[in-house]
Amino acid sequence: MSGNSSSDKETKKCCCQCEAESEEQNRRSFCLSVLGMGMGAAALATPIYAGARMALYPLEQEGLSGKEYQLTTYDALDEVPRQFVVLDNVTDAWTTSPNQTIGVVYLCKKDNEDGTPGVAAFQTVCPHAGCRVKVGPTKNPATGETEMLFYCPCHGDTFYLNGERVQPENSKSARSLDYLEARVDETGKVFVKYQNFQLGTSERKPV
Ligand code: FES
Incomplete structure (x- = not known):
């Protein structure tokens, strides 16, 4: 009897140990699986974030569209348009690059009707x-004269210095050169709102 009792005790003790070990194993497995899920989520989060940034990148860059830049002074301009580079800091998914060329514009003097200093500004991109687009002495296809x-x-499209097409009926471009909003302030500084436009359309659609 005493032998059986001792054996029962041993068996119970063993069972208790087994249960405790089993619980410990379960707890460890649970912790490991939670840790694994956490690491998996972290690993997935990076490409998802990068993908979202890449998808939103054009929207983020829209901040540059229609932004006003001081490009020169009125006194530095002529009647004939000249090119001016537009610089800004450009941010991609990860980095910001300072002073990048975001566009080039044509600027020339074009005084206001009341005689105050004014400017004309055009995109250099052919619509x-x-x-x-370049500027220079060119044969006018309508008159045969060089101007x-x-x-x-x-x-081969040609445009007058006010941006209008010389021969709209024969032009590849469906619209005039794209003008840009520009102003001269009281100190003579020239400011231009830089903007890109959709290509190949008769309408002037900002992009
Ligand atoms: S791109 Fe200018 S006429 Fe075609």
């Missing part, structure tokens, strides 16, 4: 397919 015109080196 047809995006080539960089100062904007011309596109890609498909």
Whole structure:
């Protein structure tokens, strides 16, 4: 009897130990699986965040669209348009690069009707397919005379210095050169609102 009792005690003790070990194992497995899930979530979070940033990147850069830049002074301008580079800090998904070229514009003097100093500003991007428009003595296809015109080196469109197409009926571009809002302040500084526009459309649609 005493032998059986001792054996029962041993068995109970063993069972208690087994249960305790089993509980400990379960607890460890649970902790490991929670840790694993946490690490998996962290590993997934990085590409998801990067993907979201890349998807939103154009929206983030919209802050530059329509922003006003001081590019030169009225006294530094001529009647004939000249190119001016527009610089700004550009941020991609991870880094900010200072003083990057975000565009180029044509500027020339064009006084206001009341005689106060004014400027005309145009995009240098051809509205047809995006080539960089040049300015210089060019044969006017309507008159055959050589005069100062904007011309596109890609498909030959020509534009007057006010941006209008010389021959709308024969132009590849469906609209005039894109003008930009510009002003001269009381100290003579010239400010331009830089803007890109959709290509290949007759409407002037900011992008
Ligand atoms: S890109 Fe200028 S005429 Fe085609």
